Amino acid sequence: MLTVCMFLNTLTPKFYVALTGTSSLISGLILIFEWWYFRKYGTSFIEQVSVSHLRPLLGGVDNSSPTNSNTSNGDADSNRQSVSECKVWRNPLNLFRGAEYNRYTWVTGREPLTYYDMNLSAQDHQTFFTCDSDHLRPADAIMQKAWRERNPQARISAAHEALELEDCATAYILLAEEEATTIVEAEKLFKQAVKAGEGCYRRSQQLQHHGAQYEAQHNTPALKHLHIRRDTNVLVYIKRRLAMCSRKLGRTREAVKMMRDLMKEFPLLSMFNIHENLLESLLELQNYADVQAVLAKYDDISLPKSATICYTAALLKARAVSDKFSPEAASRRGLSTAEMNAVEAIHRAVEFNPHVPKYLLEMKSLILPPEHILKRGDSEAIAYAFFHLQHWKRVEGALNLLHCTWEGTFRMIPYPLEKGHLFYPYPICTETADRELLPTVFHEVSVYPKKELPFFILFTAGLCSFTAMLALLTHQFPELMGVFAKAFLSTLFAPLNFIMEKVESILPSSLWHQLTRI
Numbered sequence: 303m304l305t306v307c308m309f310l311n312t313l314t315p316k317f318y319v320a321l322t323g324t325s326s327l328i329s330g331l332i333l334i335f336e337w338w339y340f341r342k343y344g345t346s347f348i349e350q351v352s353v354s355h356l357r358p359l360l361g362g363v364d365n366s367s368p369t370n371s372n373t374s375n376g377d378a379d380s381n382r383q384s385v386s387e388c389k390v391w392r393n394p395l396n397l398f399r400g401a402e403y404n405r406y407t408w409v410t411g412r413e414p415l416t417y418y419d420m421n422l423s424a425q426d427h428q429t430f431f432t433c434d435s436d437h438l439r440p441a442d443a444i445m446q447k448a449w450r451e452r453n454p455q456a457r458i459s460a461a462h463e464a465l466e467l468e469d470c471a472t473a474y475i476l477l478a479e480e481e482a483t484t485i486v487e488a489e490k491l492f493k494q495a496v497k498a499g500e501g502c503y504r505r506s507q508q509l510q511h512h513g514a515q516y517e518a519q520h521n522t523p524a525l526k527h528l529h530i531r532r533d534t535n536v537l538v539y540i541k542r543r544l545a546m547c548s549r550k551l552g553r554t555r556e557a558v559k560m561m562r563d564l565m566k567e568f569p570l571l572s573m574f575n576i577h578e579n580l581l582e583s584l585l586e587l588q589n590y591a592d593v594q595a596v597l598a599k600y601d602d603i604s605l606p607k608s609a610t611i612c613y614t615a616a617l618l619k620a621r622a623v624s625d626k627f628s629p630e631a632a633s634r635r636g637l638s639t640a641e642m643n644a645v646e647a648i649h650r651a652v653e654f655n656p657h658v659p660k661y662l663l664e665m666k667s668l669i670l671p672p673e674h675i676l677k678r679g680d681s682e683a684i685a686y687a688f689f690h691l692q693h694w695k696r697v698e699g700a701l702n703l704l705h706c707t708w709e710g711t712f713r714m715i716p717y718p719l720e721k722g723h724l725f726y727p728y729p730i731c732t733e734t735a736d737r738e739l740l741p742t743v744f745h746e747v748s749v750y751p752k753k754e755l756p757f758f759i760l761f762t763a764g765l766c767s768f769t770a771m772l773a774l775l776t777h778q779f780p781e782l783m784g785v786f787a788k789a790f791l792s793t794l795f796a797p798l799n800f801i802m803e804k805v806e807s808i809l810p811s812s813l814w815h816q817l818t819r820i
Contacts, residue, residue, distance in 0.1 A: 323773045329766035388676060388731040390739070392426060393685050394575040394610075395546075395582065396673045400480045401488050406670055414670040418738040422674045424449065430539060431472045433532040441470040448473075454480055471499035471536050478543070489547040492540055499537040506533040538568050542576055549583050558583045578610045585614070585693040594618060607725070608677060609658055609686040612651035617693065617700060619644040624699030629706050645707045652711040654678060654725055657748040659708040661687030662694050663701060666748065672739045679732040680748040681739045 397403055403414050427449045436442035441464040448460035449472075458481050461473040474495030482488035507530070545560035561580045577600050584593045593614065601611050623640045637645065652659060657680045660666040671685035694700050728750055736747050776783040 326766060326769035326773050329769055333763050333766050388729055388735045390422060390674045390676055390735065392574075393671055393673055393675045394578040395671070395685060395689050397670065398479055398482070398485065398488055400478075400482045401485050403670065404480075405483070412741070412744060414741060415673060416739060416741055419672045419674050424452075430535040431475065431532065439468075441465075441467045441473065445470060445472045445476070448476060469494070469498040469501075471495045471502060471540065474498060475536070475540060475543075485547055485550045489544065489551070492544045492547060495540045496537070496544060499533070499540050502533045503537045506530040534568070534571070538564065538571050538574060542574055542579065546579060549579070549586070554583050554586050558587065575608070578608065581610055581614055582689050582693075585617075585690070588696070590618060590621065606677075607654055609651070609655040609682050610690070612654045613658060613686060613690065616644070616647040616651040616704075617690075617697060619647040620700045620703050621697045624697060624703045627699055627703050627706075644703060645710075648704060648707050649711045652708045655683055655686075656711070656728075656750055657683035658686055659704055660748065662691055663705055664691075669741070669745050674739055676732060676735045676739060678729060679739075680736045683748065684740070 399415075406412070406414050428446075432442075432446045432449060436446045444460055444464040444467070448457045448464070451457045451460065457476055461470075461476040461481075464470045464473040474491050478488040478491035478495065482491055541560065541564050545557045545564065548554070548557035548560065558580065561576055561583065565576055565580070577596055581593060581596055584590075584596065597611065597615055597618070601607075601615055619640075623638070623644050627641065632641065655678050661668055661683055668688055668691075669684060671688045672681050675682040675685050694704070733747060733749050740747055772783075
């Protein structure tokens with residue numbers, strides 16, 4: 303110890319300047335290399351080396367999820383993406399205003415729908431249920447004004463006024479959606495609407511076959527096509543909502559049949575996304591073979607994706623392995639082929655919409671889904687989890703597998719806003735649009751999980767900054783820093799000196815002399 307003290311006393315301030323300067327330089331070089339490696343590969347080099355090489359030597363096995371996937375599919379999907387990034391879509395499973403949304407308001411005093419969402423619905427109604435020839439029929443003329451009315455009571459009064467003139471399908475739709483306070487009442491009104499709608503549709507088809515006479519009567523060929531399209535939209539909407547009523551009332555098999563018939567009768571009307579209603583109903587019946595058949599048709603690279611498509615595909619693959627999946631067993635033996643496929647499907651779903659797992663795992667509370675959703679956004683995640691959480695709970699171990707693997711997706715996508723893995727980059731505008739669709743008064747909008755910097759980069763940056771500060775202080779105040787350094791080292795070695803003194807006092811001097819000579 304005397305030798306150590308003599309050595310420390312002989313050190314000059316220049317030595318401390320050189321020491322801290324060298325440490326700062328080395329730390330800076332490590333920081334630069336770590337940052338470059340993280341920017342290029344999305345992970346820390348030191349962390350990767352520790353996990354890949356040191357952990358196996360210590361008896362551990364890396365059970366991180368696989369990252370090798372078919373990226374060519376993602377590139378092709380990105381090339382085929384022709385729609386706007388933040389296009390708002392009609393929610394295929396939207397609730398009934400009178401029987402569900404309004405009941406929520408009566409009980410809680412909260413408004414589940416935003417003005418922006420309801421305004422989009424008003425635009426949809428005008429697009430689907432009106433046309434330029436409505437002035438030719440008095441009831442349709444009244445309903446054309448009703449769909450533009452902002453006051454709900456005024457809309458309902460206009461619908462009753464239209465029904466006094468004739469059986470108007472769109473008037474029944476409005477009453478079923480907004481005035482009916484139960485699903486049973488809504489179903490009765492939709493059954494009346496389907497009769498009126500089928501009558502209008504048949505007349506439109508007859509007019510199509512007698513086109514010359516129709517065009518001569520109205521002096522325009524365009525109105526004929528608009529009238530036919532409107533009547534088709536009305537009939538499809540009514541039948542779809544009737545099927546949803548059956549599903550809500552527990553007649554799921556009847557709902558499935560109605561949806562299948564509707565898809566066969568109008569195969570080109572994909573804007574209603576009836577296949578998503580069908581998937582949910584088939585999952586309720588636990589008819590997984592038919593679910594797989596529907597996915598085989600709609601989970602195609604050339605078709606738009608949705609959370610329902612991606613997460614249902616993940617659920618089916620998870621179902622094959624989730625009942626026997628154990629993280630501890632998987633870490634020891636590695637993932638089997640079936641488990642690998644399930645994990646890859648979960649990663650694909652999470653990349654498409656990263657907000658869904660928190661709702662499925664009940665880490666975040668659900669609210670009523672909006673009438674419109676933004677694909678890959680929080681609004682779509684709420685709409686999916688609201689109806690599909692029960693299906694994940696029904697599959698034993700599926701939520702456990704999701705819990706163990708979903709966060710691994712973010713290791714594959716270091717910069718999701720700049721470059722995707724299987725899909726196009728995550729849209730930057732999603733958060734802003736979701737804040738317009740969701741009631742932010744009592745709901746915190748979920749944003750894309752930000753990737754945190756690895757610990758080693760933060761540690762290296764701190765070490766580099768600390769040593770650079772020491773070098774600067776030592777250069778400016780060499781004597782003072784020398785005093786501080788000696789005091790710090792003395793304090794650091796004080797416990798060791800105390801132990802050595804105790805050992806000297808206990809051991810015989812002759813034995814201690816022999817040990818020091820050795």
